[in-house]
Amino acid sequence: LPFFERLVATAKRCGVLVVHDLAYSEMAFDGFRPPSILQIEGAKDIAVEFHSLSKSFNLAGGRIGFLAGNAQAVGALRDLKANLDYGVFEAVQEAGIEALREDMDGAEPVGAVYERRRDRFLTALRAEGWGVTPPKATMFVWAPLPGGWQNRAGLAVAAAPASAASIAADDTRTSRVFARELLRATGVAVIPGSAFGAQGEGYVRIALVEEADRLEETARRIGRFIRGEL
Template sequence: MVQFMKKQSFRSTRLDRLGSAIFAEVAQWKQEAKSKGLTIINLDIGSPDQPPVEELRSALANASLRSDTYRYPGTEGTLAFRQTVAKWFQHRFGVELDPHEEVLSLMGTQDGLAHLPLAISDPGDAALLPDPGYPVYGAGLAVAGVEAIPLPLLEENGYLPDFEAIPQSIWDKVKFMILNYPSNPLSATADLAFFERAVHTARKHGVLLVHDNAYSEMAFDGQRPPSVLEIPGAFDIAIEFHSLSKSYHLAGTRLGFAVGNREVLSSLRALKNNIDFGVFLGAQEAGIAALEMDIRDSKPIARVYESRRDVFVKALHEQGWNVPTPSATMFLWARVPEGWSSRAFSQSLLTSTGVASIPGNAFGSLGEGYVRLAMVEPEHVLLEAAQRIGGFIRTAQPE
């Protein structure tokens, strides 16, 4: 064993700024539940339980068999992938993209969202982040030394921000703001009128608008969520992230893309040129097949989750938990029963019944009092989960 002459700490203080370690905690709660003999129903992490359709698996398999697939792929993504993204974007949103300057491949949207603050900000800068919001937003800022300023999202406002309520002193210090519709964890959606206000606000205050649109293809009841780039002038002040993880069940391939403002994408590309060599070429081939398939004959994965939503929400109502009906994503966002905190409810539910969820305060302070359930199990398993939850809320006492 190596002996150090002086006491060293091999843990960066940045790690202490990354926020909640709730996913590791939930893993510990699962072990406790298993030790009691409980079967776990995993409704915590939004990892699709189904594989991609055979056409996409074949595209990945065929690419993997080619001898030229194993070279370094290039940070920006193959021209074929970027051209297909541009073709799909025109088909889906009616927006024209330059595949050379306005499309950048990513190892999933989390890759781009985590690295963006390092590419466009300096320590001491500030950004507006949705509260509640996806944890990687804050993690990226913490690593970059950028101040996170919460952008409150309230149930009574449909989980849309009130831009006018933000003081000018905040706008003066903010470099960019992040929006996310359809929203994880809130399952809220936004229309073009909202994005018109968002673009106007960003232009007025001279801030970059970053839109996480990872769930654009997972809306229900006939909704077709828009792109912020549909708004005239948005390319001047906005970029948008998209993912193939949920829409096509390609989560494990780690493939997404960023589109929009050329200068911002150039900065992100410059950073990534120094830290990675891009997305595996086989994954990009699968992505091309997915987008081409969607253009040719769209059969949204959203239909699967809409059916699960209908079954799960109905079953929970019958069990006495009147949760709201989500309008998009694979998540259900609901108030915990009276008397419970988010964390206590989530932990007790798991250790008592085996049903895993994520407490709402893991997504920000305004998530306290809520819990997120991911509908990533077949309908018969969701029915079982509803029965277990119903028994719990009828008999368990708040801690």
């Protein structure tokens, strides 16, 4: 919250609108609760927040969400969309409304599902020699490149460097090369951190979108790869 307090104060001083994406609000672990910028006093004067049913209710194909916050900004988006597109199929809108109205007490929270997957995957990955800090939220694991991995052709790659800059200086040690060689050797697809910008270099993003048993098998394949057994 202190970050959002500073952000709101800065936005008010500079006269800018803050747009906060809170798509993963229901996917938090270990008692952590992602804060909303709208919790900050006065935030509705200069901020809006996007939410998505894609993650919370597994409606990714429905392409449905909502915006809350500054009334003028919300109204402007409504007017814009009314003139630019035809909106979401009405049946999908009805499904979204029903999902929001439905009592969720009888269903396992989506966060608990991903927390279980996270725990089993990272435990298995650690057993294979790649220790990764558990994320507090979302369906993704951001993992620093492991030390001493080798690609399928036997190209030795030294331990993970201390900084993204040193990785970028040697294209045999980039996240893109790691992701490519891992896919070739094991059939496991990860996203190189560099795909998200220069600050992502030195990391790969792993999606927890498979069941826990399959994620454990994924960890075993990755382990064989980083030990140079493939």
